[in-house]
Amino acid sequence: MRKKVIAGNWKMYKTQAETSEFLLNFLHTLEETPEDREIVLCVPFTDLGILSKSLHGSRVQLGAQNVHWEEQGAYTGEISGPMLTEIGVRYVVIGHSERRQYFNETDETVNLRLKAAQRYGLTPILCVGESKQQRDALETESLIISQLAKGLVDVDQNNLIIAYEPIWAIGTGDTCESIEANRVIGLIRSQLSNPDVPIQYGGSVKPNNIDEIMAQPEIDGALVGGASLEPGSFARIVNYQ
Numbered sequence: 001m002r003k004k005v006i007a008g009n010w011k012m013y014k015t016q017a018e019t020s021e022f023l024l025n026f027l028h029t030l031e032e033t034p035e036d037r038e039i040v041l042c043v044p045f046t047d048l049g050i051l052s053k054s055l056h057g058s059r060v061q062l063g064a065q066n067v068h069w070e071e072q073g074a075y076t077g078e079i080s081g082p083m084l085t086e087i088g089v090r091y092v093v094i095g096h097s098e099r100r101q102y103f104n105e106t107d108e109t110v111n112l113r114l115k116a117a118q119r120y121g122l123t124p125i126l127c128v129g130e131s132k133q134q135r136d137a138l139e140t141e142s143l144i145i146s147q148l149a150k151g152l153v154d155v156d157q158n159n160l161i162i163a164y165e166p167i168w169a170i171g172t173g174d175t176c177e178s179i180e181a182n183r184v185i186g187l188i189r190s191q192l193s194n195p196d197v198p199i200q201y202g203g204s205v206k207p208n209n210i211d212e213i214m215a216q217p218e219i220d221g222a223l224v225g226g227a228s229l230e231p232g233s234f235a236r237i238v239n240y241q
């Protein structure tokens, strides 16, 4: 059976003080959470230290939102795999549409980051997905096939998570219909050499749609933005039925 993974992507939100407050209200909600799911928080770099200490002994795994491909060097503003693993980071989001849109991330740099993450023992969460314009132009399938083909060159599919995040559904409240997300995720799976790679859906995942999303046969989890910032709503999502 494929692993279920619910990950929060905090993006550029939460100071350390806000992180501590979140934990106070979140961790106790996991007492009844079924064991069949992995729970991950992908947080700003400045929150990793405090979470590394506070999550010790809890079932929540730590994730980052970027990793450079070199072990060290003159790369101002970047962070390396060994720096992340040293403080207990296990997962890293790579190729999020916001990185592709605002920070010149390309399929080629995505590929370098994926291989580096694996080289240093991290599990990458590769994000793919189309814009509204691409969807309207019926380019969804060809774009995703191309993102996967270029991004996954020489990437080990035994240590990988993929997130399908249609850009038009991110932060808009405009969730992709779960049947359509299931269809595209099936297409993604058909492109992989390992059919057991967990594939998440991301884009306006909320407490009121998580159960329907997780009921889809191809969908193995969720990558949650806004709704992961509030302990009550993330707890409800993690405790999907």
Ligand SMILES: O=C(CO)COP(=O)(O)O
Binding pocket: 009, 096, 165, 169, 170, 171, 172, 173, 202, 203, 204, 205, 223, 224, 225, 226, 227
């Ligand atoms: O980008 C996302 C997660 O990586 C999705 O964000 P929202 O859940 O806020 O739409």
